Amino acid sequence: MNRVKKFFKYDNVGIFFVLPAxxxxxxxxxxxxxxxxxxxxxxxxxxxxLSDVKEFVGLRNYIELFKQDNILTTSLWNTxxxxxxxxxxxxxxxxxxxxxFNKKFAISKPIRGLLMMPWMIPITVTGxxxxxxxGTDVGIINYFLKGLGLITENIDWLTNxxxxxxxxxxxxxxxxxxxxxxxxxxxxxxxxxxxxESASIDGANKFxxxxxxxxxxxxxxxxxVLILGFIYTFKVYDLVYVMTSGGPVNSxxxxxxxxxxxxxxxxxxxxxxxxxxxxxxxxxxxxLFYLKFTYSQEEA
Amino acid sequence: xxxxxxxxxxxxxxxxxxxxxxLCILLFPLYWMFVTSIKTEKEIFQIPPTFxxxxxxxxxxAAQLKSGDFNMFQSFGNSLIIxxxxxxxxxxxAVPASYGIAKYHFKGRKSVVLVFLVxxxxxxxxxxxxxxxxxxxLHLYNTVWSAILADATIGIPFSVLILxxxxxxxPKEMEEAAYIDxxxxxxxxxxxxxxxxxxxxxxxxxxxxxYAWGDLAYGMTFxxxxxxxxxxxxxxxxxxxxxxxxxxxxxxxxxxxxxxALIFIFMQKYIITGMTSxxxxx
Numbered sequence: 272m273n274r275v276k277k278f279f280k281y282d283n284v285g286i287f288f289v290l291p292a293x294x295x296x297x298x299x300x301x302x303x304x305x306x307x308x309x310x311x312x313x314x315x316x317x318x319x320x321l322s323d324v325k326e327f328v329g330l331r332n333y334i335e336l337f338k339q340d341n342i343l344t345t346s347l348w349n350t351x352x353x354x355x356x357x358x359x360x361x362x363x364x365x366x367x368x369x370x371x372f373n374k375k376f377a378i379s380k381p382i383r384g385l386l387m388m389p390w391m392i393p394i395t396v397t398g399x400x401x402x403x404x405x406g407t408d409v410g411i412i413n414y415f416l417k418g419l420g421l422i423t424e425n426i427d428w429l430t431n432x433x434x435x436x437x438x439x440x441x442x443x444x445x446x447x448x449x450x451x452x453x454x455x456x457x458x459x460x461x462x463x464x465x466x467x468e469s470a471s472i473d474g475a476n477k478f479x480x481x482x483x484x485x486x487x488x489x490x491x492x493x494x495x496v497l498i499l500g501f502i503y504t505f506k507v508y509d510l511v512y513v514m515t516s517g518g519p520v521n522s523x524x525x526x527x528x529x530x531x532x533x534x535x536x537x538x539x540x541x542x543x544x545x546x547x548x549x550x551x552x553x554x555x556x557x558x559l560f561y562l563k564f565t566y567s568q569e570e571a
Numbered sequence: 572x573x574x575x576x577x578x579x580x581x582x583x584x585x586x587x588x589x590x591x592x593x594l595c596i597l598l599f600p601l602y603w604m605f606v607t608s609i610k611t612e613k614e615i616f617q618i619p620p621t622f623x624x625x626x627x628x629x630x631x632x633a634a635q636l637k638s639g640d641f642n643m644f645q646s647f648g649n650s651l652i653i654x655x656x657x658x659x660x661x662x663x664x665a666v667p668a669s670y671g672i673a674k675y676h677f678k679g680r681k682s683v684v685l686v687f688l689v690x691x692x693x694x695x696x697x698x699x700x701x702x703x704x705x706x707x708x709l710h711l712y713n714t715v716w717s718a719i720l721a722d723a724t725i726g727i728p729f730s731v732l733i734l735x736x737x738x739x740x741x742p743k744e745m746e747e748a749a750y751i752d753x754x755x756x757x758x759x760x761x762x763x764x765x766x767x768x769x770x771x772x773x774x775x776x777x778x779x780x781x782y783a784w785g786d787l788a789y790g791m792t793f794x795x796x797x798x799x800x801x802x803x804x805x806x807x808x809x810x811x812x813x814x815x816x817x818x819x820x821x822x823x824x825x826x827x828x829x830x831x832a833l834i835f836i837f838m839q840k841y842i843i844t845g846m847t848s849x850x851x852x853x
Contacts, residue, residue: 285675292668303701506694
């Protein structure tokens, strides 16, 4: 009995170490999440934002968002297209680079290290750089494309509804490549070399070895890179806000930028909160899926 | 295709050449921003563009020393205060929390880990309006504190999850040896465990700093006065007002990158550790 008591006491001490951080997160994250949900069921304007009395309107904000304007549906689609396009390209390029830099040549490690830069610089700066490069007359991208003979007239990338999305996707791929590359590199380095040696003794060519050894052993890495990539890309905000602010005519409007626009430019706080909640719920389920997936891997 | 395969001399040279080419292509945007920042406004719009300035122009940087409507160096200082503040809060709270999670099997431990995991994946949009109201009520709105407190919420979960692995890997015997030497729980934690987990603490400090340094949404929403805003929000504001003054804008971009580049040069191994063990993107 005494030992049980002692054990219980010992382990309970742990809570006191965790408590400060946990309290912080409850105050500055947990409470806001709940109040954001409440906010989305009210009708809050600039006048009522700081008052205690707020009008309860039930699901009206959500219904209006879905029924009255189609910007919500547009943003939802844009976010999805943006995410999938970014994932596909940054994964393929990141994978190719990881395989390439996995070869043991003289400068592979330092160069791979330098390639991390795009991931680290503030996204506001990245947005600025690409806004400049995609400029109609000043932009180097139009200059290159003209030089290659691909276009004859300058494209107004960011002010044209057809080309703004590809431009924003392009910039985000640039940020995402290092993330994909480094995680896949780590995955590759855990595959024992002996497997490839014995495969080549058995007469397997490089392509077969890649398909039969690399891909299956890398599957857990690939899956977590893609799911994490989805989560981080789906909540994109800064990059799009800096490059296009969701325009022109909502052609790059994402859930996050639309929510921001509603809340802090149009001061429709409740509608903005509702859009943020839709984004949150989608990400929450994807996160749960991811967590379930990683937990089942840890157990396996 | 296999990992760590040695290459012949000829292939070695070939791979090095390809690697340098890849580097030049992928980092070209950064080079381009730098070159633009030292060109004159006239040369920036010149066609064909010059890949190294004909006339070296450092005025875009020098002009910032005089106070205009956007003082780059003041914003830089604000960003430093905000990022260091958020970093300190994140590290001070995350170090004991991760230790508690790694070493004590208290009730509800798994749910606590889950809370930190999920908060890492939150979109900022959900927190913006509620925090906006909260900071207004607490009279923290339009002060650097609002950004510090909000930015720390990104660093804390990341740091807890990373450090948990560091503490978990320290053998129990080491802690017990400290008790025999006369340490109590607290002094053992301070004098024995933290020094061993130091590389992990550095990773957390770096990432908490970088997350705060790169933040735009919080700094822009909670701080209105240009003189108090972080550099990211300052740049965004400047873009709105003088959208095509690229000589200034590129200089701002370069100055914003400086701390990141310094961290990158001196602490690269910590960054790769942080990215791979945390698998986290801001």
